[in-house]
Amino acid sequence: MQKQTLKPIDKQLLDIYSDYLISSFSHTTATGLSRMLDNQITHDKVTQFLSSREYTSRDLWLLIKPTLRNIETDDGCIIFDDTIQEKQWTDENDIMCWHYDHAKQRYLKGVNILNCIYHNDNGTLPLAFEIIKKTKLVTNPKTGKTNRQSEITKNELFVQMFEKTLKNQVKFKYVLADSWFSSADNMTMVVNRKKHFVFAIKVNRLVALSKSDKLRGNFQPVSSLKLEKDEVMKCYFKGVDFPTLLTKQIFKDKDNSERVLYLATSDRQLDSASLNAIYHKRWKVEEYHKSIKHNTGLAKSPTKTVTTQSNHFFASIYAFHKLELLNMKMSLNHFALKSKLYVKALMLSFKELQALQSA
Numbered sequence: 001m002q003k004q005t006l007k008p009i010d011k012q013l014l015d016i017y018s019d020y021l022i023s024s025f026s027h028t029t030a031t032g033l034s035r036m037l038d039n040q041i042t043h044d045k046v047t048q049f050l051s052s053r054e055y056t057s058r059d060l061w062l063l064i065k066p067t068l069r070n071i072e073t074d075d076g077c078i079i080f081d082d083t084i085q086e087k088q089w090t091d092e093n094d095i096m097c098w099h100y101d102h103a104k105q106r107y108l109k110g111v112n113i114l115n116c117i118y119h120n121d122n123g124t125l126p127l128a129f130e131i132i133k134k135t136k137l138v139t140n141p142k143t144g145k146t147n148r149q150s151e152i153t154k155n156e157l158f159v160q161m162f163e164k165t166l167k168n169q170v171k172f173k174y175v176l177a178d179s180w181f182s183s184a185d186n187m188t189m190v191v192n193r194k195k196h197f198v199f200a201i202k203v204n205r206l207v208a209l210s211k212s213d214k215l216r217g218n219f220q221p222v223s224s225l226k227l228e229k230d231e232v233m234k235c236y237f238k239g240v241d242f243p244t245l246l247t248k249q250i251f252k253d254k255d256n257s258e259r260v261l262y263l264a265t266s267d268r269q270l271d272s273a274s275l276n277a278i279y280h281k282r283w284k285v286e287e288y289h290k291s292i293k294h295n296t297g298l299a300k301s302p303t304k305t306v307t308t309q310s311n312h313f314f315a316s317i318y319a320f321h322k323l324e325l326l327n328m329k330m331s332l333n334h335f336a337l338k339s340k341l342y343v344k345a346l347m348l349s350f351k352e353l354q355a356l357q358s359a
Contacts, residue, residue: 009059013049016041018319021297023341028300028312047308054307055314057128057161061168064125064321068170071122071328076172077281078127078165079117080158080181083289085299086110093306094133097148102180110299113313114154116161118170119284123328126288126317127170128161131310155181159189166193174198174267176282184239187266191242196267198279203262206238207246214238222246222262230272237264247272291334292316295323 020033030046087110090096099112112132118125134148158181165172175190175197182199190197203223208214214236227233227248235246245268249261263279270278292298296319301312323334332340 007053009055009063010049010052013041013045014315014318017046017049018296018315018322021300021316021319022295022323022338023345024297024300025342025345026300027302028297029302050303050308050311051305052307052311054310057130057164060126060128060314060317061164063318064127065168067321067325068118068125068127071120071125072118072171073120073122074171074173076118076120076170077174077176077278078162078170078172079119079282079285080114080161080175080177081282081285081289082112082114082132082154082180083293084108084110084112085293087299091304093309094135094148095131095306095309097134099132111309111313114157114161115285115288115317116165117285117288118172119281123324124284124288125324126320127165129314129317130157130161131313133306155183155186158186162189162193174278176279176285178282182264184237187237187240187244187264191266196265198263198265198267198275198282200279201246201262201264203260205262207235208238209233209235211236211243230276232270232272232275234268242266243268245270245275247275249276288320291323292320295334295338296320 016037017033020036021028024032030043030050033046034041034043084099084101086108087096090109092109095111096109098107098109100106101108114130114132115126116128118127132150132154134150136149136151137146138149139146158177162175173196175195177186177197177199179200179202182197182201187197187199201222203221205222206219207222207225208219213219219238225233225235225246227246229248229250231247233246234243236243244264244266246262246264249263251259251261253259263275265275265278296316298313298316301309303309303312320334323337326337327333330337
């Protein structure tokens with residue numbers, strides 16, 4: 001069977017559309033882009049670009065690969081996390097549907113995207129993304145209500161994205177993720193592939209304090225350990241053959257309430273300070289999510305179909321890459337760059353108004 005060749009992305013239109021996303025401060029539309037360019041590119045051409053085949057992580061990789069090769073280092077990190085962009089008034093479909101937001105502890109209607117980013121001291125780049133598609137309809141026999149479900153779990157997507165990163169020969173040392181991805185299987189997979197993990201751990205995870213305890217099945221919950229703040233303890237997680245290091249962080253939330261965070265790593269050379277410092281880099285994925293939502297128009301498109309919506313999200317992620325290139329060049333973060341564009345737009349608008357008034 002002959003392998004199907006995918007039609008390449010129209011790079012010129014992608015650059016124009018992604019620049020439009022960065023430059024805009026309101027909703028972005030095909031008509032708006034065409035008008036901005038004085039109809040040099042028609043509304044139909046923009047629509048056709050967004051309606052083309054669905055752009056994927058493979059397309060993103062081909063675009064960001066040259067930049068990554070220039071900045072990657074052996075001690076880099078790849079970071080996994082998902083985000084939900086609420087789109088309350090958009091018609092429901094396979095990607096625009098209801099997702100549970102663990103931070104807000106309620107269901108939100110919108111798009112859920114699992115992201116993998118690369119980070120080191122040189123910069124932050126999007127490596128891969130997967131839009132969660134809930135294509136399976138399941139009816140609750142008790143309530144009669146029909147809900148959407150994905151046919152593949154986020155942990156399965158995590159594995160696929162991790163393996164693809166290795167296949168692409170990305171240089172990195174650590175895999176960072178929150179407790180959602182810190183299963184025994186994922187721990188084992190990362191170590192078997194000669195990498196290290198630094199994962200957040202749920203308090204009910206079971207550990208043994210020695211190999212002999214593990215062999216006898218003497219496990220206890222992480223929360224029951226006599227582990228002081230910033231102390232490092234060697235332990236064996238249930239279902240994991242090798243020893244790991246465990247540490248505990250205690251910090252205060254905005255409401256001044258105390259929270260405990262347990263971290264585990266396969267790198268037994270780390271002390272508590274180093275372990276905490278590496279995991280702190282996971283915050284870069286939160287900054288990434290914030291930037292694509294506020295600076296590259298992730299939600300600011302009235303697209304209606306799965307393909308046009310997916311391709312708009314793809315362009316928004318690619319636009320982050322372009323902002324990061326500017327950040328590397330000018331040492332201005334994404335919000336400072338966006339603010340610079342906003343002030344310039346105000347100046348030009350003010351100048352045009354003055355000209356109209358004096359005509």
